[in-house]
Amino acid sequence: MPFTDFNFFDYISTIIDIFLVWYVIYKLLMVIRGTKAVQLLKGIFVILIVRSLSNFFGLHTLDWIMEQAITWGFLAIIIIFQPELRRALEQLGRGKIFSRANMQEEEEQTKIIEAIVTATSYMAKRRIGALISIERETGLSDYIETGIPLKSQISSELLINIFIPNTPLHDGAVILQKNQVAAAACYLPLSESPFISKELGTRHRAALGISEVTDSLTIVVSEETGAISLTKNGELHRDLKLDHFKEILQKELMVSTNKQASSSLWNWRVKKRG
Known part of the structure; x- marks a missing residue:
């Protein structure tokens, strides 16, 4: 025995x-x-x-x-x-490696979305060209290294100031990583798709290119028309209204936090039942 x-x-x-x-x-x-x-x-x-x-x-x-x-x-x-x-x-x-998502993280994510929406709205009204890529599951460190490192807190004022014409950092993409403005003036891969409309410029082609090789969410503000566009998973969503644009950001960016919270809650319940 x-x-x-x-x-x-x-x-x-x-x-x-x-x-x-x-x-x-x-x-x-x-x-x-x-x-x-x-x-x-x-x-x-x-x-x-x-x-x-x-x-x-x-x-x-x-x-x-x-x-x-x-x-x-x-x-x-x-x-x-x-x-x-x-x-x-x-x-x-x-304790971050083994931590779980909490209400503080959701509030921080909400503030980031508000900052992005405010900056995008300001630039769209004034036809200031912008290109913002948001890292999700797939890392963007290789593209961050091509730009100027900032590692700054995300704010609408900072995003607007970066893309003001004739400033040193306005040309290129801003990459947001882990709730920070990781770098500006970054180079993104251009899409080689033959189906892209000829009226779209380099910013839209770069936004599509990065969405084809990563799961990032990339925002484009047209310098010619002020239209707001967004790319994800190789798809381009053009001429978005501000409300619809905000809804997409909330759906795409808050879902990861909710998944982590749900996963942690499920693991806790399993341990409790076990």
């Missing part, structure tokens, strides 16, 4: 151990998502595959080189990716 109980508890502890390791790896992937560390992971997989093949085919020199790369690679990772590791440790210390 004791032997049977030992096997049962050992089996349960193994399942819990695997689940915790999987959860930690998942959270770490969420931290490095959209950063250069993703490319690093791809490189590590390539090295491991080459090491296995060289060992299998008896390529001793190549096998020795790969072994040295693996041995000293961890030290190089710590040095090269110090900012990403520091950010992960800071989030862990503040």
Whole structure:
């Protein structure tokens, strides 16, 4: 009987151990998502595959080189990716990695939407061209690096001031990341779709281009007509009325917060019933 109980508890502890390791790896992937560390992971997989093949085919020199790369690679990772590791440790210390969405986050998201709508309305009335891309699940760090880093609090005044004509930052896109204005004057990939209307300019083509390769939400204000457009999932929604535009932002940007809250509530209920 004791032997049977030992096997049962050992089996349960193994399942819990695997689940915790999987959860930690998942959270770490969420931290490095959209950063250069993703490319690093791809490189590590390539090295491991080459090491296995060289060992299998008896390529001793190549096998020795790969072994040295693996041995000293961890030290190089710590040095090269110090900012990403520091950010992960800071989030862990503040409890953000394992935190759940709350009312304060929803209020902050509401203020951000109001700031975007106010700035867009102001620029549309005065026909000030603007291009604003909002990061969601897919990271936009590669595109942020092409612009001027700001890392500022989102406000309607800041967004308007950036796109005022003949200012240093007005040409290019503003990228919003994690409730911040991450960078301005960023370069976005242009869509190569042949179905784009010829009357649309570079801003609309760039907005479509970024929506084709990411799940970002991108806002365009036409400099010629003052019309408000929005792109998502490779689709262009043109000439939006301000009320409709605000409804789309609330639906698309608040849904992620609601999903996180629902997921946390479900997990809490499961734990309580368990």
